[in-house]
Amino acid sequence: xxxxxxxxxxxxxxxxxxxxxxxxxxxxxxxxxxxxxxxxxxxxxxxxxxxxxxxxxxxxxxxxxxxxxxxxxxxxxxxxxxxxx
Amino acid sequence: xxxxxxxxxxxxxxxxxxxxxxxxxxxxxxxxxxxxxxxxxxxxxxxxxxxxxxxxxxxxxxxxxxxxxxxxxxxxxxxxxxxxxxxxxxxxxxxxxxxxxxxxxxxxxxxxxxxxxxxxxxxxxxxxxxxxxxxxxxxxxxxxxxxxxxxxxxxxxxxxxxxxxxxxxxxxxxxxxxxxxxxxxxxxxxxxxxxxxxxxxxxxxxxxxxxxxxxxxxxxxxxxxxxxxxxxxxxxxxxxxxxxxxxxxxxxxxxxxxxxxxxxxxxxxxxxxxxxxxxxxxxxxxxxxxxxxxxxxxxxxxxxxxxxxxxxxxxxxxxxxxxxxxxxxxxxxxxxxxxxxxxxxxxxxxxxxxxxxxxxxxxxxxxxxxxxxxxxxxxxxxxxxxxxxxxxxxxxxxxxxxxxxxxxxxxxxxxxxxxxxxxxxxxxxxxxxxxxx
Ligand SMILES: Cc1cc2nc3c(=O)[nH]c(=O)nc-3n(C[C@H](O)[C@H](O)[C@H](O)COP(=O)(O)OP(=O)(O)OC[C@H]3O[C@@H](n4cnc5c(N)ncnc54)[C@H](O)[C@@H]3O)c2cc1C
Numbered sequence: 001x002x003x004x005x006x007x008x009x010x011x012x013x014x015x016x017x018x019x020x021x022x023x024x025x026x027x028x029x030x031x032x033x034x035x036x037x038x039x040x041x042x043x044x045x046x047x048x049x050x051x052x053x054x055x056x057x058x059x060x061x062x063x064x065x066x067x068x069x070x071x072x073x074x075x076x077x078x079x080x081x082x083x084x085x
Numbered sequence: 086x087x088x089x090x091x092x093x094x095x096x097x098x099x100x101x102x103x104x105x106x107x108x109x110x111x112x113x114x115x116x117x118x119x120x121x122x123x124x125x126x127x128x129x130x131x132x133x134x135x136x137x138x139x140x141x142x143x144x145x146x147x148x149x150x151x152x153x154x155x156x157x158x159x160x161x162x163x164x165x166x167x168x169x170x171x172x173x174x175x176x177x178x179x180x181x182x183x184x185x186x187x188x189x190x191x192x193x194x195x196x197x198x199x200x201x202x203x204x205x206x207x208x209x210x211x212x213x214x215x216x217x218x219x220x221x222x223x224x225x226x227x228x229x230x231x232x233x234x235x236x237x238x239x240x241x242x243x244x245x246x247x248x249x250x251x252x253x254x255x256x257x258x259x260x261x262x263x264x265x266x267x268x269x270x271x272x273x274x275x276x277x278x279x280x281x282x283x284x285x286x287x288x289x290x291x292x293x294x295x296x297x298x299x300x301x302x303x304x305x306x307x308x309x310x311x312x313x314x315x316x317x318x319x320x321x322x323x324x325x326x327x328x329x330x331x332x333x334x335x336x337x338x339x340x341x342x343x344x345x346x347x348x349x350x351x352x353x354x355x356x357x358x359x360x361x362x363x364x365x366x367x368x369x370x371x372x373x374x375x376x377x378x379x380x381x382x383x384x385x386x387x388x389x390x391x392x393x394x395x396x397x398x399x400x401x402x403x404x405x406x407x408x409x410x411x412x413x414x415x416x417x418x419x420x421x422x423x424x425x426x427x428x429x430x431x432x433x434x435x436x437x438x439x440x441x442x443x444x445x446x447x448x449x450x451x452x453x454x455x456x457x458x459x460x461x462x463x464x465x466x467x468x469x470x471x472x473x474x475x476x477x478x479x480x481x482x483x484x485x486x487x488x489x490x491x492x493x494x495x496x497x498x499x500x501x502x503x504x505x506x507x508x509x510x511x512x513x514x515x516x517x518x519x520x521x522x
Contacts, residue, residue, distance in 0.1 A: 030128030
């Protein structure tokens with residue numbers, strides 16, 4: 001119970017700081033990201049469209065970022081108040 | 086309007102998306118001869134190494150296809166009749182079209198060595214090839230790998246991951262000499278050897294040896310023989326231009342298309358690996374075998390088929406891949422100008438542009454696994470090879486592809502006392518482009 005709570009707290013800090021963003025040009029749709037996503041998000045479909053993974057189940061655990069053999073995924077800052085995207 | 090697309094690869098899928106973005110009612114038919122339909126071809130390497138399941142290779146669900154609203158026909162196109170705007174499948178069925186897109190890709194160039202018909206010899210084009218290889222990939226058995234470029238290495242590493250005894254034959258004295266420089270080749274070779282691959286330099290296979298109709302080894306040019314249980318090769322790819330040739334469309338090494346991806350027949354388009362497209366950076370018509378370029382070309386072709394005039398400008402060739410476990414990015418023109426003895430045509434994940442020897446200076450830095458090589462022109466960067474740490478590969482890709490003026494840092498890049506990575510990082514920071522973390 002306590003562990004679960006801690007995990008959630010950690011998740012929130014990360015979520016506030018960033019999200020996973022793909023670079024469509026680098027992605028070859030191999031599916032390693034999907035294969036390794038612990039919550040089964042279709043990361044590859046986001047990568048095809050070049051859209052960041054904004055998904056209620058995303059833990060921003062970084063599995064997909066670390067496993068992508070093409071460096072197509074990265075963490076991006078989500079500073080709502082920044083003018084730069 | 087009747088659109089017909091021959092080939093169910095990434096160029097074809099992108100074309101359907103493009104057509105549907107402007108024409109919701111036209112009839113689209115896609116014809117493909119691969120029993121597995123559309124899947125990630127580059128992903129085959131990771132299927133081979135066991136990093137993913139074959140089911141993972143399919144990017145789309147049946148539901149997603151349904152939404153794209155097209156008809157899929159399994160079959161092989163045998164003839165194109167331009168006059169009657171019809172094509173014929175192998176089984177004889179005729180299909181008519183108003184606009185046709187040829188996206189049939191490229192195929193592995195067969196080994197031209199005595200004995201290459203024997204059982205136990207494989208290439209890696211399709212999912213079926215990968216499945217066949219895996220069926221024979223038994224732990225402890227010996228496999229000989231022949232060829233160059235990325236695919237040969239992926240075969241070597243994939244089979245090493247399957248615990249095979251991997252022997253890699255190189256004709257010359259280093260790996261991928263047309264794209265990598267000497268030090269880069271050495272880094273890759275060193276890592277392969279560390280992982281357990283046995284490299285054989287100046288090793289040209291003259292004959293494949295047989296035992297009970299199966300491969301049992303190779304005889305090399307120096308007279309030695311090397312035993313093996315399996316032989317895999319990747320010596321380059323060749324666009325499938327037969328259909329286009331029969332239909333009297335203009336071809337060279339690929340199907341020649343203009344900037345609208347149009348062939349010499351205004352109703353017929355070509356894109357992807359099969360197309361030979363205009364490359365503004367060299368002023369020539371070149372071939373590539375790159376996933377992202379195939380996608381871009383397919384998309385542009387689809388728009389043009391649907392009546393939009395969308396000029397395609399070949400992007401800077403770019404590939405990120407893993408060579409001997411080391412993430413490596415190749416951008417723009419980086420070639421050594423040498424011809425690669427291990428490759429006959431271009432390789433998968435390769436572009437002819439990379440080969441051109443730019444008349445420029447190379448600055449380099451790095452040691453062991455983090456290495457960066459830049460090819461510096463008068464005013465802009467023409468190419469880069471980034472190995473290991475990839476932090477700067479994204480900035481470099483933008484600086485190269487957008488021809489950003491580097492005159493303010495040119496002197497610094499050539500100053501051997503400064504680290505080129507620092508110079509690039511500083512320059513990028515001041516360019517005021519999106520921030521990464
Ligand atoms: C093992 C491997 C590794 C690769 N690695 C990389 C990489 O690292 N980076 C990169 O950018 N690219 C890589 N590629 C290349 C990339 O996959 C291709 O550039 C891309 O798939 C080209 O897409 P396409 O749509 O033009 O053709 P293809 O994907 O080849 O699709 C063409 C389809 O048409 C079908 N077809 C052919 N003839 C007919 C006919 N007469 N009738 C009906 N159907 C027909 C074929 O069976 C095939 O399914 C790799 C490819 C392979 C095989």
